[in-house]
Amino acid sequence: MQPTPAQLAALDAADPLAHARGRFRLPEGLVYLDGNSLGPLPAALPDALAATVAGEWGDGLIRSWNDAGWIDLPVQLGAAIAPIVGAEPDSVVACDSVSLNLFKLASAALGLRPGRRTILMEADDFPTDAYVMQGLARLAGVTLKRVPRADLLAALNDDVALLLLTHAHYVTGHVHDMAAMNAAAHAVGALTLWDLSHSAGALVVRLDADGADFAVGCGYKYLNGGPGAPAFAYLARRHWDAALPALTGWMGHAAPFDFAGDYAPAAGARRLLTGTPPILAMRALEAGVATFAGIDLAQAEAKSRALVHLFADGAAGLPGVTVDAPPAGRHAAHVIIRHPQARRVMAALIARGVVGDMRPPDAMRFGFPALTTRYADVGLALAALQAVLASGEWQDERFAPRGMVS
Ligand SMILES: Cc1ncc(COP(=O)(O)O)c(C=O)c1O
Numbered sequence: 001m002q003p004t005p006a007q008l009a010a011l012d013a014a015d016p017l018a019h020a021r022g023r024f025r026l027p028e029g030l031v032y033l034d035g036n037s038l039g040p041l042p043a044a045l046p047d048a049l050a051a052t053v054a055g056e057w058g059d060g061l062i063r064s065w066n067d068a069g070w071i072d073l074p075v076q077l078g079a080a081i082a083p084i085v086g087a088e089p090d091s092v093v094a095c096d097s098v099s100l101n102l103f104k105l106a107s108a109a110l111g112l113r114p115g116r117r118t119i120l121m122e123a124d125d126f127p128t129d130a131y132v133m134q135g136l137a138r139l140a141g142v143t144l145k146r147v148p149r150a151d152l153l154a155a156l157n158d159d160v161a162l163l164l165l166t167h168a169h170y171v172t173g174h175v176h177d178m179a180a181m182n183a184a185a186h187a188v189g190a191l192t193l194w195d196l197s198h199s200a201g202a203l204v205v206r207l208d209a210d211g212a213d214f215a216v217g218c219g220y221k222y223l224n225g226g227p228g229a230p231a232f233a234y235l236a237r238r239h240w241d242a243a244l245p246a247l248t249g250w251m252g253h254a255a256p257f258d259f260a261g262d263y264a265p266a267a268g269a270r271r272l273l274t275g276t277p278p279i280l281a282m283r284a285l286e287a288g289v290a291t292f293a294g295i296d297l298a299q300a301e302a303k304s305r306a307l308v309h310l311f312a313d314g315a316a317g318l319p320g321v322t323v324d325a326p327p328a329g330r331h332a333a334h335v336i337i338r339h340p341q342a343r344r345v346m347a348a349l350i351a352r353g354v355v356g357d358m359r360p361p362d363a364m365r366f367g368f369p370a371l372t373t374r375y376a377d378v379g380l381a382l383a384a385l386q387a388v389l390a391s392g393e394w395q396d397e398r399f400a401p402r403g404m405v406s
């Protein structure tokens with residue numbers, strides 16, 4: 001059933017998060033449903049970055065490492081991200097990419113569980129998670145075991161050092177019960193590492209309360225930090241002293257500017273830092289994280305859920321597409337609509353000003369971040385999808401696949 005424009009307008013009028021859209025600069029007339037892959041530009045970001053470039057870099061030069069606090073940005077930003085993922089401030093640092101942070105934390109987990117030979121993860125998770133674990137498994141001489149979601153609990157045994165899970169799945173949108181999976185892993189003595197790429201800033205996450213050991217997450221999706229923004233890494237307090245990543249660098253040293261010959265870990269999550277932080281990217285991420293000021297994430301998750309359901313229900317009646325019904329209960333802030341020519345249909349939609357993305361072979365993905373998406377956008381996107389499907393315009397040569405990024 002398609003919602004009417006009047007119903008959608010009423011929902012927008014009653015939306016307690018509607019004001020947050022004003023924190024962003026979005027192109028006029030565009031319906032942007034890909035904040036799950038690249039968050040939009042925070043309105044305050046260009047000026048913040050310009051001030052960093054002209055003032056802190058241009059005028060302050062090398063002095064800004066101290067005077068502008070550059071050296072502490074990874075921990076300061078970590079502290080700003082911490083409440084978004086339910087962590088205490090000193091447990092989170094902003095640094096590197098999700099891929100690198102996965103390696104660092106998984107290697108630390110192996111060090112904490114000597115003698116155990118297995119890293120367990122879910123089959124079909126985001127590829128980089130598997131690629132990084134494959135490399136680590138080769139290096140460490142352990143086995144990477146990938147099993148379907150339904151078989152995870154049965155695969156937990158006393159040989160598992162680490163259970164790596166993506167909290168919200170990048171295609172299906174399934175969300176794991178974090179507390180339950182942590183408890184199950186701990187019951188056999190295994191540690192847990194959570195990939196929060198599709199959760200941080202979209203869903204309520206309670207790392208500390210739910211007993212997670214380690215986590216990583218993405219800065220450029222829901223946190224709105226800009227393309228290639230630094231990621232973040234979480235280290236539970238109980239591991240602050242013992243966890244030691246296999247990738248250690250001078251920024252994670254206890255006293256980097258002593259220039260000592262041997263590595264000695266900094267206290268807490270700071271030991272996860274490696275090299276010099278990218279300050280311009282850190283300032284951009286700072287502006288992205290600031291868009292969450294005063295935002296109730298329970299409200300955000302509920303709004304995204306409502307948007308996803310309105311869109312999925314509306315699309316279900318359209319010809320030629322199959323809607324992956326959003327999982328019951330909690331799910332990611334995106335939804336999948338399948339079409340055998342998904343890439344072409346998405347290209348035609350983008351030409352009509354509705355931007356989502358696609359994942360092979362047949363999944364069109366539409367994201368509904370609560371801070372930027374209006375209920376009216378659901379109606380506009382459904383109307384465009386209907387028009388693209390009814391006209392068959394996606395068969396046009398203009399929409400033939402081009403470019404690597406989808
Ligand atoms: C679940 C998940 N993990 C990891 C990544 C990639 O992280 P990075 O490119 O920062 O290493 C993505 C998306 O790019 C993702 O969706």
Ligand SMILES: Nc1c(O)cccc1C(=O)C[C@H](N)C(=O)O
Nearest residue numbers: 036037038126170197359405406
């Ligand atoms: N990281 C990306 C990139 O460098 C280019 C294009 C897209 C991305 C993405 O974030 C993909 C995303 N993680 C996904 O869920 O598919």
